[in-house]
Amino acid sequence: MMNNRAAALLALVFLTALSLRFYDCMNPAYPHIDEALIGQAAVNYWHNGQFEPAHWEHPPLKQIIPYISLHFFGDNPYGWRVPTIFFGSIIAALTFLFALGTSGSQRTALFAGMLIATDPLHIMLSRHAFEEIYCSTFFLAAVVLLVWHKQRSSWLMLSAFCVGCAMATKWYYFPAWFLLILFALYENKNYRSPGSVIFISSAYLFIPLSVYTLVFYNWFGRGYTFTDFIEFVSNVFTSMQQYTLDNYQTGLVFISHLSAGEWFTSSIVVGDGHYFGNGTGQFILAGNNLPVWILTIPSIIVLLVIAARRKSLTLALPSLFFCGTYMMYLFVKRPAFLYSAAPLLPYAFAAIAYTVSHCAERYGIRFYYAALALTLTWNIYLYPLATHKTVNVTPYRFILKSKDIIIR
């Protein structure tokens, strides 16, 4: 599966993602959304073991990674954004490997990788230090290591370590974590060997729990013990379910859309920007890129049907991880903002890519290239709106008329 051509395509996907995220990343030079708090929260956690001004319900790896970055680059746009730019580029490469590992097709892998490399929302989140980028990269790394492990125990342990890092950033993948364990037990019929069952179960439970606990080292330094930790985690679990709109800043651009049910079915464009008066303007918009995203639910179903026909659990993985994570958003009582869709995108795009490749088998290779060209053209057209570039507003007027864009 992994030959020189695949390696070249992988490099192409990674470099595309990196270029689009890194280019002009100092723009805007001022903090956008939570970036104003990143430095203070990172320093406060590292030195005092406290979470403020961030939410205390969020695990602290999201403070530790920026702290390291701020140490090297300083409390400036590079310091805030370099980690998510890097992680956001890595995830494009991981999406390629995931799609390749599950479908066995380089075309599917290229399509999936390029979708995430050029997705305007993912680019916007990567360029503005959203921790969703960290956790989704860690979890996808865990999945990729599991898919590609070829009976290497060390890769499984590394995969479990990545699960721990994902959970130590945000809890998005709690249901998917258990899917991962079930898949690890199922593949190669590991469940038939008691030794393998004990090894896989202990690796995927104890390594993530150890990582999760150890990232709280600075918090423990305030005098807490493991008993206090259990009490704290119980409070986190309960408190997170009680979140309402009042817990968020009123100026947060995402608060106009609260339901995850909209993400893949209706158009969402939020963000802020300003007009210069000469027909140009600058914007940082976050949208669900509906022309592409609307293919998600049909593709998830198509992939599940094909996987069931072929009796291939590996092929069904994009759909299973998508459903496992998305269900949580759909049924949770608290608001679900659009940026929380980022952890779903690798699985959604892998499913879309597979469906397009499958259609190309029936309608010819031109269908595949046309779909790829069309998608990339559309995404590149939206790129300036997600990245604070000065744009002529006329070609974008149908997007900019959204009532959820705050003009400053």
Added chain:
Amino acid sequence: MLKHKTAYTLAICILFICSMLFVSRHGENSRIFASGKNVHTIGVPEKAYYIWKESNVSGRTLILFDSYPHNMGLISYNGIPQLTKTNLIEYSIIKNIIRKIYLIVPEMEWNDFRRQKFIRPIREASDLAKGLYLYNQSGIPLIAVTPSTLPRIPEESLVYINKRLFKSDEALGLLEQNKISSDIVVIFEGVK
């Protein structure tokens, strides 16, 4: 076939146990207690902070005989937080003197307290008949309890008594009855 399963499984279990012990020990070692048993009477609340600071205490449980709320966070301040008449508790949390609070609510006021709009309960304290975890910006465990349900606390605690709201003799009697020891008791009786 997965290789070295037994060795890796053992290593993982050891790693997990060591992680738990390591962080717990780190936490316990971070608690600093005052020497002896000291009782202080103060006229302004912020004096309590200076008593705790001079005693160099850190990472402590506070038994608070006072009123609620104590819910300001870093974000509530313009710039660096300063100690004021009203933010003794929050400020001491910021300075890592306090890590956990038992807020004593008089027995007769418990039902009214629970109905107050200014409190935001997180959950019931399952091991206490009348105990409620309250939301606060810093995320420390803040547990409202009645005198009859105050649990036995297996470490020396800081005690703060607002004499305007609680009788200090009764409060100290409650601690003795529950076998709770304290290295620093601060009694706020206001300016005479």
